[in-house]
Amino acid sequence: MMHCIKRTDYECSRIIVKGPLTITTVDVLDNTSVKEEDDYDANNVAKAKNNSRAMSFLQCRITKEEFSHFSSFTSAKQIWDSLELAYNGTSQVKKYRIDLLTQQYEMFHMERDESIDDISARFSNITNELRNPRKTFETEDLVQKLLKSFTEKWQPKVTAIEEA
Template sequence: MMNFIKGTDYESWRIIVKGPLSITTVDVLGNTKVKEEDDYDATDLAKAQKYSRAMSFLQRGITKEEFSRFSSCSSAKQILDSLELAYEGTSQVKKYRIDLLTQQYEMFHMERDENINDMSARFSNITNELKNLGKSFEAEDLGSIIFEKLN
């Protein structure tokens, strides 16, 4: 989802990550207050439009069945955080998944009666999941593991 949003409109991704939209003004006493929509100027309307677009990206990325889980979220950042929690879990769950996948990576071998394409696809799934969880590898490491497992 992150790559889709960044690729479509990078500014929308930045808006999502920054958090809720708050268009403010400073009154004559120097106090900051939230601006009423009726008082928005062209710049404010452009910001609101971008924020709505960011929300739309996230909402279109979830199924109808999932929508009820995220419908109470009032900001794009809340939706993103809820999606991360739902699909990646807490930091403890994430660490457990990294440990488990790292073990699979380190113990990787070609299965009996497995062809090279299946083995490569299985290896790619492990490394892609690890990358999605924040663990990265050098290209040489990945290639050498595959070559090593073939010999």
């Protein structure tokens, strides 16, 4: 999702990840305070529009159920952080998920009546999920792992592929 946001509007992606641009004013004693909307100049208005565009960008891309949950949030960063937590989980959840995927990869085998398309899709899902967080795979290793996982029924074809 973030790649889509960056491609469409890079400034919005920055606001979503880092938080809204706070429009401040500094007095003669170097005291900083939030600037009132009535005192905005053209540059301040542009910044405010970017904050609003970032909020709108996310709100237009979430489901109605998610929207009702996030409607009280006041910044795109709050929505983004909540979405990240909901879909990626905490660091503990991420570690558990990686451990589970690693176990699925290590114990991978073809199910009894599974088709080639099904086993290939299942294998790709596991390796793609593992590849994202931290693991890299050599193509040769993936091919060997997949070939070893086929049932006895497929062994003549596996042998023919290995010999070719």
